[in-house]
Amino acid sequence: MRIVILTIGTRGDVQPFMALGLGLKAAGYEVAIATQANYQSMVEGLGLEFRLLAGDPQGVQQQSGAYSKETVAAAAQLLGQILKDSWAACQDADAIVASPNARGATHIAEALKIPCFLGSPTPYGFTQAFASPWFPPNFMLGGGWGNWLSHYAVDKLLWVATRKTVNEWRISDLGLKPLSWSSPYKQLVRRGQVFLHPLSEVTLPKPADWPEQAHLTGYWLLPEAEATLSPELEAFLAAGEPPVFIGFGSMVDQEPERLTAIAVEALQKSNQRGILLAGWSRIDRSQLPDTVFPLESAPFGLLFPRLAAAVHHGGCGTTAASLQAGLPTIITAYGNDQAFWGKRVAELGAGPSPITREGLTAETLATAIAQAVSDPQMRSRAQAIGERLRAENGVSKAVKLLGDYLAAGTSS
Structure with a gap:
């Protein structure tokens, strides 16, 4: 058939x-x-x-x-x-x-x-x-x-x-x-x-x-049994505490340089290392300090379990991947169905309240990151959800x- x-x-x-x-x-x-x-x-x-x-x-x-x-x-x-x-x-x-x-x-x-x-x-x-x-x-x-x-x-x-x-x-x-x-x-x-x-x-x-x-x-998640992380990414992960992932997937930002600056400043304000995914926007690597690793793509199933938290646009696929990994998840919604998933993640107790793209500043993002990495109840709830999802x-x-x-x- x-x-x-x-x-x-x-x-x-x-x-x-x-x-x-x-x-x-x-x-x-x-x-x-x-x-x-x-x-x-x-x-x-x-x-x-x-x-x-x-x-x-x-x-x-x-x-x-x-x-x-x-x-x-x-x-x-x-x-x-x-x-x-x-x-x-x-x-x-x-x-x-x-x-x-x-x-x-x-x-x-x-x-x-x-x-x-x-x-x-x-x-x-x-x-x-x-x-x-x-x-x-x-x-x-x-x-x-x-x-x-x-x-x-x-x-x-x-x-x-x-x-x-x-x-x-x-x-x-x-x-x-x-x-x-x-x-x-x-x-x-x-x-x-x-x-x-x-x-x-x-x-x-x-x-x-x-x-x-x-x-x-x-x-419906793709198997990643044969996937690997690059040696450079492996070295970055091994060099310190688990970093925070920041990526906006298929969203095309009209101000990619400003978005990069916001992400870097938020990571610095919250005292976190970070991984910054380009997706369909551009990243100016010259803006990045040694504590932030630029990434074109990576298998989320391998990467996400090794992180402290995830910041992303709330697309259905990325939301599924971060929740399955048991990660506290911060959603910055650009449009489409993303605000729905941001609200749903917060209702589940697996992440802070979502941030709109218009409301995204270094201060609002730093506050959300600090909550996501330091709130033991949020981390426990995210991990419990991840365990149940991985059993499906x-x-x-x-x-x-x-x-x-x-x-x-x-x-x-």
């Missing part, structure tokens, strides 16, 4: 599906991952088949917040091409696994009459338990039905923005009827769509009002659930 995985976005969005792909391949499935060109070498390096979808996620991050008539038109054009690429990528599929941001998956499954499974590293589903991770974090919703309405509003607004492009593609390429204005999520639930989310109930209990066929499998195997659970649904002939 051939399973095609459709996924787009930042590395934190895409990497869990690579981990799932490896698990499916080990279980005997033929697997192809259709994603964007940025990830081709990584997918193929894992021994998985790569298929191309349009778009440059780094370019999208660089243009984030720039809204105009031209950018809206460009986004619609890009979505149209992604849909066409997705259709081409799935022609030999027996089943599809996809993230919701790969908009075409359920439509393609409908046209080909094959099973489709959706999985999102960010909570996806209407609930009264918490507000939509994509809703403005400072908007007063009042909980309960206010939370539910935030999910509905985000789902509806996204459908308003994409409906014309999707329906044109459904008619011209898939030979399907156009869809109504009704909420896409509600349509999926009505027809019994199965959700396999790479999320853990350790960090986010499943809401009671989510459908039975929505599963939180545990995180989200990929194995997802593969078994998928196999069970396929055997029963149900998925959507």
Whole structure:
């Protein structure tokens, strides 16, 4: 059986599906991952088949917040091409696994009459338990039905923005009827769509009002058994107390030099050594003292357990990695779902209150770092969460659930 995985976005969005792909391949499935060109070498390096979808996620991050008539038109054009690429990528599929941001998956499954499974590293589903991770974090919703309405509003607004492009593609390429204005999520639930989310109930209990066929499998993390740290990084780690990690992943900061200066000053104010990850921003190495190690990339599974704390943007993948390592975690949210995870980490007692990018100064960061490295209750809570997460195997659970649904002939 051939399973095609459709996924787009930042590395934190895409990497869990690579981990799932490896698990499916080990279980005997033929697997192809259709994603964007940025990830081709990584997918193929894992021994998985790569298929191309349009778009440059780094370019999208660089243009984030720039809204105009031209950018809206460009986004619609890009979505149209992604849909066409997705259709081409799935022609030999027996089943599809996809993230919701790969908009075409359920439509393609409908046209080909094959099973489709959706999985999102960010909570996806209407609930009264918490507000939509994509809703403005400072908007007063009042909980309960206010939370539910935030999910509905985000789902509806996204459908308003994409409906014309999707329906044109459904008619011209898939030979399907156009869809109504009704909420896409509600349509999926009505027809019994199965959700396999790479999320853990350790960090986010499943809401009671989510459908039975929505599963939180545990995180989908890539194995790092053969990974190593560079000799230079090993020497830095051995030269003193465990350092603090600071990195903002796929976020592109408009002031990278100022961000570096803030990070260095905060480490000095809190009397900590540090590791500074470049990600998609730039680091001016001339700004760094000997107590701060610059890093282009590293396997988090090996690095994080050797650190004192982690400061990052709150992306779903990095949050999973720092919590699994049992690290006190400080989240500086740039946007997207990051404020949601920052609030959730603080609620779990595994880190201080999140800092917004606008509120990030050397003083606010130094205060948070000092709390994270010195609060014994916070460290104990983070370590307990890490132990429970390390006992899970989200990929194995997802593969078994998928196999069970396929055997029963149900998925959507």
